[in-house]
Amino acid sequence: MDISHSLKKLIEYIGKEDFKGHDPYDALNSPIVRLLSFSQTYLRIGFLQSLKRAPLNLRPLLLINKSHNPKGLGLFLWGYAKLYRIENRPEYLEKIRYLLVLLNSLKSSGYSGHCWGYNFDWQSRAFFLPKYTPTVVNSSFIGHALLDAYEHTGIKEALELAIPVKDFILNDLHRYEENGAICFSYSPIDHYFVHNANLLGASFLIRISKFTEEKNLKDTALASLAYAINHQREDGSWFYAEKEGAHWIDSFHTGFNLQALKYFLDIGHGEEYRPQFNKGVKFYADHFFLEDGTPKYFHNRVYPIDIHCPTQAVVFFSQMGPDYRMLTEKVLAWLIENMQDREGYFYFQKTKFYTNKVPYMRWSQAWAFHALTEYYLTQRLNLI
Numbered sequence: 001m002d003i004s005h006s007l008k009k010l011i012e013y014i015g016k017e018d019f020k021g022h023d024p025y026d027a028l029n030s031p032i033v034r035l036l037s038f039s040q041t042y043l044r045i046g047f048l049q050s051l052k053r054a055p056l057n058l059r060p061l062l063l064i065n066k067s068h069n070p071k072g073l074g075l076f077l078w079g080y081a082k083l084y085r086i087e088n089r090p091e092y093l094e095k096i097r098y099l100l101v102l103l104n105s106l107k108s109s110g111y112s113g114h115c116w117g118y119n120f121d122w123q124s125r126a127f128f129l130p131k132y133t134p135t136v137v138n139s140s141f142i143g144h145a146l147l148d149a150y151e152h153t154g155i156k157e158a159l160e161l162a163i164p165v166k167d168f169i170l171n172d173l174h175r176y177e178e179n180g181a182i183c184f185s186y187s188p189i190d191h192y193f194v195h196n197a198n199l200l201g202a203s204f205l206i207r208i209s210k211f212t213e214e215k216n217l218k219d220t221a222l223a224s225l226a227y228a229i230n231h232q233r234e235d236g237s238w239f240y241a242e243k244e245g246a247h248w249i250d251s252f253h254t255g256f257n258l259q260a261l262k263y264f265l266d267i268g269h270g271e272e273y274r275p276q277f278n279k280g281v282k283f284y285a286d287h288f289f290l291e292d293g294t295p296k297y298f299h300n301r302v303y304p305i306d307i308h309c310p311t312q313a314v315v316f317f318s319q320m321g322p323d324y325r326m327l328t329e330k331v332l333a334w335l336i337e338n339m340q341d342r343e344g345y346f347y348f349q350k351t352k353f354y355t356n357k358v359p360y361m362r363w364s365q366a367w368a369f370h371a372l373t374e375y376y377l378t379q380r381l382n383l384i
Contacts, residue, residue, distance in 0.1 A: 021361020
């Protein structure tokens with residue numbers, strides 16, 4: 001499948017914007033919204049959800065400026081590292097160095113190691129996360145991108161930024177312990193234990209362990225993995241979290257879980273869990289896609305189709321080889337046909353009645369770039 005035109009248009013768009021943009025969750029960057037929410041949890045959530053769901057981008061009216069999002073920058077770095085591996089073009093290397101500088105400048109301070117948060121305050125029902133409070137999700141995604149950037153380019157600064165992420169995960173996050181297994185908290189200020197966040201942290205620890213001699217990295221990573229395996233459901237799926245009220249099963253978090261587990265297996269750890277991995281992959285492939293490649297948000301419901309649903313599917317199944325080529329290319333074709341604008345950017349969500357076309361940078365463009373470059377890489381390496 002030829003995606004060169006789609007990728008070229010997306011690169012032109014993100015280059016024009018200098019990787020800056022709005023985000024579905026940046027409502028609290030508005031001085032107007034901050035004033036009107038009176039620091040109240042449900043008023044904050046109300047503004048966040050209203051702005052997120054609005055089919056028109058009202059942010060300029062609310063004085064919300066475009067800015068760099070650390071996680072988005074990490075995904076762009078990841079994509080450019082993959083492009084550089086395919087073709088050692090100097091313009092790709094220039095982008096990689098530029099993104100490394102930005103990521104270094106946006107590290108959260110005051111923690112045990114390198115870590116990153118969001119460029120906005122964020123309120124959930126569980127907790128309030130001030131701007132740039134680091135999370136295990138952001139830090140692990142960026143950490144994986146840095147490791148791939150180092151492996152594909154040899155730039156030592158990428159590895160130097162990546163290694164201290166382990167100290168943040170090991171020392172600054174809370175842990176839930178259960179019969180010898182552990183689960184990392186989402187951030188240093190909450191006690192919310194989420195499967196995909198925990199597994200992302202574990203997968204980074206197991207990858208970084210080959211660059212250090214710290215035995216506790218492997219032991220901790222495997223204990224974290226064990227928590228997820230212990231809570232995998234009989235059909236191969238996972239709830240978002242074990243906490244009451246978080247028992248949904250959705251597409252892209254399932255993909256995150258499986259990709260994290262794949263990191264262990266690919267480097268020779270957790271082989272005893274391969275049957276659980278295979279069961280999870282089968283559940284993912286069987287329950288989240290219609291015959292024509294349309295991705296579903298939940299295992300039992302299609303809408304709203306979030307851009308993360310097809311993009312994470314393309315990332316994961318591209319890596320799974322020829323057996324999943326047909327599924328990968330169906331989903332990828334659906335993604336480009338239904339979610340890419342003629343200007344090159346990708347839309348946010350598609351509901352049963354309308355498409356939310358707001359061009360979010362981190363949530364949509366960075367993930368689309370990550371997905372297209374992953375497919376392009378595996379295609380060029382003849383892995384799919």
